[in-house]
Amino acid sequence: xYLTDPNPKILAKKSELVRKLLSFLPRDAVIDDPxxxxxxxxxxxxxxxxxxxxxxxxxTTEEVAKILKxxxxxxxxxxxxxxxxxxxxxxxxxxxxxxxxxARMNDTLEVDYPxxxxxxxxxxTNLSVTGEVESDGFFYAPDPSSQxxxxxxxxxxxxxxxxxxxKYGVTSNNLLGVKMVxxxxxxxxLGGSQLDASGYDLLGLICxxxxxxxxxxxxxxxxxxxxxxxxxxxxxxxDSEVAGQCxxxxxxxxxxxxxxxxxxxxxxxxTDAFSHAGYPDCEALLIIExxxxxxxxxxxLAKIIEIANRHSPVExxxxxxxxxxxxIWLGRKSAFGAMGQINDYMCLDGTIPVSKLPFxxxxxxxxxxxxGLDVGNVFHAxxxxxxxxxxxxxxxxxxxxxxxxxxxxxxxxxxxxxxxxTGEHGVGIEKRDLMQIQxxxxxxxxxxSIKDVFDPKWLLNPTKVFPLDVSAQRRGDASQxxxx
Amino acid sequence: MSTTxxxxxxESDIRDLLISETEGLHIxxxxxxxxxxxxxxxxxxxxxxxxxYEPGALTMVAKAGTPLSIxxxxxxxxxxxxxxxxxxxxxxxxxxxxxxxxxxxxxNASGSRRIQVGAARDHLLGVRFIDGLGRVVKNGGxxxxxVTGYDLVKLMAGSWGTLGIxxxxxFKVLPIAETQVTLxxxxxxxxILTRAMNTPYDVSGTFYDVASGFAYIRIEGFDKxxxxxxxxxxxxxxxxxxxxxxxxxxxKFWSDVNNLAFLKNMQGDLWRISVRPTDGIQIIKKLDPKxxxxxxxxxxxxxxxxxxxxVREKMQKMSGHAMCLSGSFNQFHPISTIEKxxxxxxxxxxxxKMLFNQQVLN
Numbered sequence: 001x002y003l004t005d006p007n008p009k010i011l012a013k014k015s016e017l018v019r020k021l022l023s024f025l026p027r028d029a030v031i032d033d034p035x036x037x038x039x040x041x042x043x044x045x046x047x048x049x050x051x052x053x054x055x056x057x058x059x060t061t062e063e064v065a066k067i068l069k070x071x072x073x074x075x076x077x078x079x080x081x082x083x084x085x086x087x088x089x090x091x092x093x094x095x096x097x098x099x100x101x102x103a104r105m106n107d108t109l110e111v112d113y114p115x116x117x118x119x120x121x122x123x124x125t126n127l128s129v130t131g132e133v134e135s136d137g138f139f140y141a142p143d144p145s146s147q148x149x150x151x152x153x154x155x156x157x158x159x160x161x162x163x164x165x166x167k168y169g170v171t172s173n174n175l176l177g178v179k180m181v182x183x184x185x186x187x188x189x190l191g192g193s194q195l196d197a198s199g200y201d202l203l204g205l206i207c208x209x210x211x212x213x214x215x216x217x218x219x220x221x222x223x224x225x226x227x228x229x230x231x232x233x234x235x236x237x238x239d240s241e242v243a244g245q246c247x248x249x250x251x252x253x254x255x256x257x258x259x260x261x262x263x264x265x266x267x268x269x270x271t272d273a274f275s276h277a278g279y280p281d282c283e284a285l286l287i288i289e290x291x292x293x294x295x296x297x298x299x300x301l302a303k304i305i306e307i308a309n310r311h312s313p314v315e316x317x318x319x320x321x322x323x324x325x326x327x328i329w330l331g332r333k334s335a336f337g338a339m340g341q342i343n344d345y346m347c348l349d350g351t352i353p354v355s356k357l358p359f360x361x362x363x364x365x366x367x368x369x370x371x372g373l374d375v376g377n378v379f380h381a382x383x384x385x386x387x388x389x390x391x392x393x394x395x396x397x398x399x400x401x402x403x404x405x406x407x408x409x410x411x412x413x414x415x416x417x418x419x420x421x422t423g424e425h426g427v428g429i430e431k432r433d434l435m436q437i438q439x440x441x442x443x444x445x446x447x448x449s450i451k452d453v454f455d456p457k458w459l460l461n462p463t464k465v466f467p468l469d470v471s472a473q474r475r476g477d478a479s480q481x482x483x484x
Numbered sequence: 485m486s487t488t489x490x491x492x493x494x495e496s497d498i499r500d501l502l503i504s505e506t507e508g509l510h511i512x513x514x515x516x517x518x519x520x521x522x523x524x525x526x527x528x529x530x531x532x533x534x535x536x537y538e539p540g541a542l543t544m545v546a547k548a549g550t551p552l553s554i555x556x557x558x559x560x561x562x563x564x565x566x567x568x569x570x571x572x573x574x575x576x577x578x579x580x581x582x583x584x585x586x587x588x589x590x591x592n593a594s595g596s597r598r599i600q601v602g603a604a605r606d607h608l609l610g611v612r613f614i615d616g617l618g619r620v621v622k623n624g625g626x627x628x629x630x631v632t633g634y635d636l637v638k639l640m641a642g643s644w645g646t647l648g649i650x651x652x653x654x655f656k657v658l659p660i661a662e663t664q665v666t667l668x669x670x671x672x673x674x675x676i677l678t679r680a681m682n683t684p685y686d687v688s689g690t691f692y693d694v695a696s697g698f699a700y701i702r703i704e705g706f707d708k709x710x711x712x713x714x715x716x717x718x719x720x721x722x723x724x725x726x727x728x729x730x731x732x733x734x735x736k737f738w739s740d741v742n743n744l745a746f747l748k749n750m751q752g753d754l755w756r757i758s759v760r761p762t763d764g765i766q767i768i769k770k771l772d773p774k775x776x777x778x779x780x781x782x783x784x785x786x787x788x789x790x791x792x793x794x795v796r797e798k799m800q801k802m803s804g805h806a807m808c809l810s811g812s813f814n815q816f817h818p819i820s821t822i823e824k825x826x827x828x829x830x831x832x833x834x835x836x837k838m839l840f841n842q843q844v845l846n
Contacts, residue, residue: 193760198805204638248540254659354541383628423629
């Protein structure tokens with residue numbers, strides 16, 4: 001993938017920028033030593049690295065506003081950063097950029113149980129939000145796999161999902177309001193504690209805009225009372241089509257599990273060897289979890305098991321207590337680690353209509369042979385959110401490129417069958433050059449015109465989301481313009 | 485107002501119309517939620533049909549002008565529904581039209597179950613629309629999870645026809661619960677609504693009638709589960725006098741709520757206020773209205789007040805907004821200067837010729 005070259009005119013402004021930043025920020029909040037900026041050179045898409053010109057760690061919204069105003073005046077691009085866990089390169093800097101990290105802004109500002117909300121600074125990690133209200137029986141629903149580390153700011157930027165969003169929705173469905181700073185340094189409140197907007201749903205537009213429209217410093221999040229309990233059932237099939245049909249039948253029967261996870265044979269074998277979860281060696285494994293009181297769990301699981309049995313499973317294991325539940329989840333939760341032990345991997349997250357599942361799995365396995373790279377599939381089956389893990393060897397020349405080409409083909413397939421490029425990780429740099437597969441020129445123009453409104457100079461995270469040649473003119477990138 | 489109504493039957497007809505159009509237009513579906521604001525109306529009523537329905541994937545795609553009644557009938561056959569319970573305003577607003585699926589999403593019309601399952605905007609997965617220059621734009625898709633590019637779907641939901649003519653929508657549907665009950669609780673305090681929401685019993689509707697002092701709490705699901713949760717709530721509220729509505733009575737009650745039946749045949753201006761749930765009852769105490777009801781665990785306030793009474797003045801610094809559905813005030817609540825600047829700029833990008841619903845959201 002092509003990384004943009006730093007603009008020498010901006011690099012020349014480094015000392016002026018640092019001087020202005022130090023006029024109001026403490027010394028330890030401004031990182032400009034090239035050895036130290038290395039700490040910000042990548043996020044979880046670690047195949048790509050580039051240290052920024054400067055990194056700053058403000059402590060207040062007002063500081064964020066001042067920093068952005070300075071960058072606006074000096075035309076310095078800004079890359080917002082939460083915890084740096086993006087799998088799509090959403091927080092990857094360019095060499096001429098300022099990385100603005102919100103890690104020091106991690107206070108809880110308000111907890112209001114009657115109104116079911118919590119207001120936090122966005123440097124707080126996802127799991128710590130639940131931690132704040134857990135002892136009173138509440139939780140924050142979106143649960144991306146990185147929830148121990150990922151920040152709410154990044155969750156909002158990428159509109160993060162998680163295993164339980166079949167029932168609880170993704171970030172945008174659980175976000176009530178934000179305090180945001182625009183690139184010009186203006187502070188704006190969107191949404192609030194009420195349940196709908198008075199004008200355009202700008203809050204909905206901000207969520208998932210990958211840090212390109214503003215920097216969110218505070219968020220009002222919806223919290224929910226925890227269910228009384230939850231238990232999973234594990235079902236194995238020797239045919240992925242049958243497993244897909246089982247999922248569809250469960251949903252049609254009116255049961256709405258909180259999670260329906262699906263693993264294919266390569267993934268089952270890898271995780272079982274790694275975690276010794278005792279999974280059956282079969283073509284497709286489903287883990288279906290339901291919530292509620294004992295009576296309610298019993299009622300839902302009985303319906304699920306009745307439907308599952310109609311499709312002749314090779315294995316059906318029902319958790320009776322939390323120990324058994326943990327054992328069922330053990331393999332699934334260590335799936336990524338297990339695959340990582342075999343080799344380097346690239347994880348995609350294209351989403352497809354559930355009915356296309358068997359066809360897509362078959363095509364992926366055919367393509368795996370064509371490209372000569374192994375692939376394992378583990379995904380959220382209830383909502384069609386795939387996670388193909390393509391194995392490659394980072395030390396073998398050309399392997400990464402082959403892997404990326406294979407990945408692009410899978411994502412094309414997802415779009416062809418009526419799905420999309422990314423269901424939860426975001427576009428970042430990883431999928432920006434594939435956007436034209438899903439969107440026409442007019443579709444992209446409509447999206448880019450929104451960025452024109454919020455960030456007329458295209459300084460905020462400018463090289464993300466849109467194909468570089470498509471955004472070149474707006475970014476003032478003459479080299480790309482001519483290349484396009 | 486005497487109006488001419490155009491009903492183009494394809495996207496290309498709409499595109500041709502918009503490319504040559506220079507005068508203001510009223511963008512409408514079946515005209516059951518918003519009175520025509522311009523003489524020339526473009527309605528999506530001729531763009532009808534369910535394009536795709538996959539009950540096993542909980543998704544449907546339909547042309548924008550498809551009547552809501554057709555959508556509901558089709559879903560019902562598979563025992564599914566639009567879980568956000570789109571409310572109907574036509575009777576209370578004395579409008580003759582019919583509700584379309586495009587209109588439901590364009591106005592983000594969400595009913596009582598909003599507190600449990602989210603608003604219309606949370607169920608909208610994808611849109612196709614034609615902007616003011618005649619460009620066909622699509623955003624989102626027909627899958628449940630999609631973070632590819634900006635979420636213009638949310639922007640279009642609740643944009644009241646001001647950014648483009650929506651031609652097709654795809655959305656999430658959910659199963660109809662096997663059964664339901666509603667507890668009618670005699671309570672002097674509206675705070676019983678938030679108390680009910682703060683239990684693990686998955687309450688799907690909360691309503692409070694201020695005059696009678698009755699709160700209504702709905703629970704839905706499979707039979708055993710509903711019975712269990714009902715018993716738990718009865719225990720929780722054992723200090724109160726409670727009547728139980730069975731499934732049929734419960735359905736009738738919430739259907740009346742969603743048609744605003746309790747505010748029909750009354751004089752006075754009709755207001756809808758959205759605030760922090762615990763603020764709802766405070767507003768009512770300040771205003772002393774002719775009639776008032778709380779939905780959304782207290783955060784949605786329905787009011788009848790004396791004609792010409794300015795409800796917004798009384799809200800002062802309270803976070804939230806008031807919509808005037810019938811009366812002499814601007815229907816839409818003013819927004820902050822910076823939000824206004826951004827909204828106006830977005831509007832100009834999507835509708836540079838200023839064709840669409842100029843009187844709306846202004």
